Amino acid sequence: MSVSPALREKYEAVIGLEVHVQLATRTKIFCACPTGFGAQPNTNVCPVCLGMPGALPVLNKRVVEMAVQAATALNCTVREESIFARKNYFYPDLPKGYQISQYDKPVAEHGFIDIVLPSGDHKRIGVTRAHLEDDAGKSIHDGFRDSDKYTYVDLNRTGTPLIEIVSEPDLRSADEAYAYLTELKLLMQYCDVSTCDMEKGHLRCDANVSVRLRGAPQFGTKAEVKNLNSFRFLKQAIDYEIDRQIELIEGGGRVIQETRLYNPDSGETVSMRSKEAAHDYRYFPEPDLLPLRIGTAWMSEIRGGMPELHPVKRARFITDYGLREYDADVLIQTREMSAYFEEAARVGGDGRTAANWVMGDLAGALKADSKEITESPVSAARLGELIKLIGSGAISGKLAKDIFAKMWTSEDSPEAIMDREGLRQISDTSAIEKILDEVLAANPKQVEQYKGGKTAVAGFLVGQVMKASRGQANPGMVQEMLKAKLS
Ligand SMILES: [Zn+2]
DSSP states (O other): OOOOHHHHHHEEEEEEEEEEEEOOOSBOSSSOOBOOSSOOTTOSOOTTTTTOTTOOOOOOHHHHHHHHHHHHHTTOEEOSEEOEEEEEOOOTTOTTSEEEEEOSSOSEEEEEEEEEOTTSOEEEEEEEEEEEEEOOOEEEOSSSTTTTTOOEEEOTTTTOEEEEEEEOSOBOSHHHHHHHHHHHHHHHHHTTSOOOOGGGTSEEEEEEEEEEETTOSSOOOOEEEEOOOSHHHHHHHHHHHHHHHHHHHHTTOOOOOEEEEEETTTTEEEEEEEOOOGGGGOOEEOTTSOOEEOOHHHHHHHHHTOOOOHHHHHHHHHHHHOOOHHHHHHHTSSHHHHHHHHHHHHHHTOHHHHHHHIIIIIHHHHHHTTOOGGGOSSOHHHHHHHHHHHHTTSSOHHHHHHHHHHHHTOOSOHHHHHHHTTOOOBOOHHHHHHHHHHHHHHOHHHHHHHHTTOGGGHHHHHHHHHHHTTTOBOHHHHHHHHHHHHO
8 A cells, every 4th residue: 555645745644652662670570580581481480470469569679770761861850759550451461460550650751862864854752751561471372283272371571671661743754753763772772771672572662653634733543553573664564554544534534543453464554453541441559569769869879870872972983083973873873883893993092993994894794794793703802903003004904804804713813813924014115125126127118107197007016016015015105115216
């Protein structure tokens, strides 16, 4: 389904995102069960997270610290007092029969995220609120011999801490939603509260989508689209949903408030159920938990321990290392890459060269081996040592590439490889002069051309010297000496 550009122009999409971020604590939010991924089903459970009668929840302190960090990254106000509430619903993977969430007094509210649009323009997107809640278990619909008849339930995830971040309906296109989620993910990764690994469900996103005639004062009726478990699906599902609603309205129909599920195979959203209103959940304050109070002293202690966020890091890379904006943008795309770059730049003493290596040869080698930067056989410090050798003139850029290739398969330092392979750059004047003289004697025609004014031929002669020296002659010196000899 795809409506004409004219129809798209006639309408305006209004989108808000609800993003669930799994907090990277070692234990669950209200009990001491581990949160690890991949354990045998139903082994990381206890009476509290199984909802046994009489078992009482105890709030994990680390969760509160992470919530304050996340709230700070989202420019939110942290409430001095927030209240946990029961959200009641029945579902097989929810053993308690309710989820412990926050309702009218969430831990954080009134924030914003600044995004960069594909056009390069900046836009500020409001963050309505961020609240804490526990996760449900997992229903497993396939993978078993009798999966056609039964659904299995794994409760290991039950009670895993989540922070749900709700945006204002400020987004106007799938591209804006994509940019918002990208930025949100980076903020959560940099403030170290979540891995945001979408494949493992550590970042989950629902989108509220409506359309209205461009310029209309009121919002249209929204549909909530679920199951957007990749950035690509988010974009596809929103685009599909916008077109679906426009077609529906143009055809004389009307959008109903409902929950829809995105099906990545068909690329369509399908109706799942009519949307519950808040009162369907019969929210009431959780009687087993005290109000959460975060005093100013604790708050400033947590904020004082905040890691550097990527917008600050980006600006610092430009001023401290003289990087171009584009390079800084690329290097902050993951926290691991920015840390790797900074270590290589520090050891190598040259930020620009380090940036070129990280984005060029290193990225290429990692890609070829399908490795993450954290698995790089060449550590940041080792790459820094290589950069130092280039800077000192011990090796040329060309030799550095050869040494780098050898570093990939050995643990030796670049200096050891350089000495072992006899790859040290020749910067000795008499040694270079000897090779240069031989090259000039062997190429009288090019020497005549050069003297006749065709100085472009110098490139060829330098190339011959480099070749004769097996790439080891210092190219800068060769150029200088060639010029001096022929003028
Ligand atoms: Zn437990």
